[in-house]
Amino acid sequence: MTYRLWYWPSIQGRGEFVRLALEAGGIAYTDCAREQGAKALMANLGKHEEAFAPPYLELEDGAVAQVANILFYLGEVHDLAPADQKWRLNALQLTIADLVAEVHNVHHPVAVSDYYEDQKAEAARAAKGFREERIPKFLGHFEDAVRGDWVAGERWSYVDTSLFQVIAGLRYMFPQRMATVEGDYPKLIALHDRVAALPGIAAYLQSDRRIAFNTEGIFRHYPELDAA
Amino acid sequence: MTYRLWYWPSIQGRGEFVRLALEAGGIAYTDCAREQGAKALMANLGKHEEAFAPPYLELEDGAVAQVANILFYLGEVHDLAPADQKWRLNALQLTIADLVAEVHNVHHPVAVSDYYEDQKAEAARAAKGFREERIPKFLGHFEDAVRGDWVAGERWSYVDTSLFQVIAGLRYMFPQRMATVEGDYPKLIALHDRVAALPGIAAYLQSDRRIAFNTEGIFRHYPELDAA
Structure with a gap:
């Protein structure tokens, strides 16, 4: 099965924690909103009462939402954690x-x-x-x-x-x-x-699937907020 | 086994979500810091690398930390969730x-x-x-x-x-x-x-185990922050 991941298409954000685990584990997924856009992301959210906000992972029936929950789920199903x-x-x-x-x-x-x-x-x-x-x-x-x-x-x-x-x-x-x-x-x-x-991560970081950090995401570089 | 719950002794705070599940489920626990004080709470925290902050539940060996994780654990072990x-x-x-x-x-x-x-x-x-x-x-x-x-x-x-x-x-x-x-x-x-x-909750709310809401907890009543 190829997972269908839904998250904002132009930022790493919270979705990146899910992308990294999938890439490191060599687990097949489609990053749906990168193909279909942000409008489709929000329209699709309405189909899943389980999800308060992106990211969420679409399964055959229903969805798994919340980053830590998605990772716990993947850890159990794909043995990504002892x-x-x-x-x-x-x-x-x-x-x-x-x-x-x-x-x-x-x-x-x-x-x-x-x-x-x-x-x-x-x-x-x-x-x-x-x-x-x-x-x-x-x-x-x-x-x-x-x-x-x-x-x-x-x-x-x-x-x-x-x-x-x-x-x-x-x-x-x-x-x-x-x-x-x-x-x-x-x-x-x-x-x-x-x-x-890790082979999966090294390949991912070189690919265009890894979005660059930017000031729309969670981690934002505003020089005025930094100091030694 | 009687669980040993560690949380701040004078507030509901995040610990209350754990207390309520234990009380509703009729699960035996000791609210340790209410007996031993806040100083013991912080001293005990140092024993458990799993716990970043209270609340945490002490087991025979180790601890389970983070509210949602504790509830997931109790749900699985005590069937508090399908x-x-x-x-x-x-x-x-x-x-x-x-x-x-x-x-x-x-x-x-x-x-x-x-x-x-x-x-x-x-x-x-x-x-x-x-x-x-x-x-x-x-x-x-x-x-x-x-x-x-x-x-x-x-x-x-x-x-x-x-x-x-x-x-x-x-x-x-x-x-x-x-x-x-x-x-x-x-x-x-x-x-x-x-x-x-629920019988367990009705009894709990009547007991002195239920700490009253106050302005040291998470939910705080400051009249100036409210409006219709």
Whole structure:
């Protein structure tokens, strides 16, 4: 079966965590809105009461929505995570989701539906707290979770591909800050490089399926929000 | 086995979603920090690399962290959710988690670690957007998810106890706004009342185990943030 993934066609965003797991696992999927456009994405959402928002994965009947849920599902069905660590890995993925929500909140602190340009002063304040307090707290937690080469120990799981994206995203969004703190998280940085070298991921990153980071996604580079 | 739940002892907060499922299911647990205090809570957190923050459930070995993960776990082990709907229910619970994060963001838009008093102007702006746009969007989604008496159809699940808490929390936080919009969500309000009448929940709500809503928790009543 080829999965039908639905997500915004012009950003990495939350959908990227799903794309990376599918690509690393060599699992066939169609990135539907990249073929059919954003209008089709929103029209299709109405068919699935399970889904509050993209991304979601369409199955033969119904859909699986919410990033951590999709990854838990893929982990179980395609063995992308050791079953005896499934609760631990889901907890870690949910903590990554918390980080992602806080990252979005940095550039949209006051209103999800307003433009960044209308909340720049508040974003500057939010960015300072995020850079100085939250980045070390989250990365320290994830550093402690690496057991050997991978989070699960001897084999990669969807949490590793997600942590790759966290590091890549934070480097794009906060290049100065990350240059300052990266040295504190050697296991996490080595894990990022190990994920980038997985055959499925190496091929994906070279392909046009990997959308470049941009200021419409979750991780956004606004130079005024960065500092060492 | 008696579960050992660890969460802040003086608020409902995120821990309440776990407490409600345990109480409704008649599952034995100790609310450890209510006996040992907040200092013990933080000291104990250091023992469990799985847990980024409270709440977490201590098992014989290790811990299960993150509200939606704890509920998924309890659902599987104690049959608090029909197995054939597990991905759908987890997706709904994760959308409840998104709502809870946005609720917290209303009174802490700029910095998690600053006081509400230091971000009141921004909170007023955030509250307006949340009241007018997000409450109808989320409640409409949950209203559509009710299938008969319960979300899963013929029996209650942890998503029902969580939706009870969402309605109770929003009523406390935004009494004026909820009075205006509640009529649009008859299935959700009926479900709230049905959960309140479950024997385990009815007994819990009468007990001193149910902490009252207050302005230290997630749902906070600041009259200046409410409007019809």
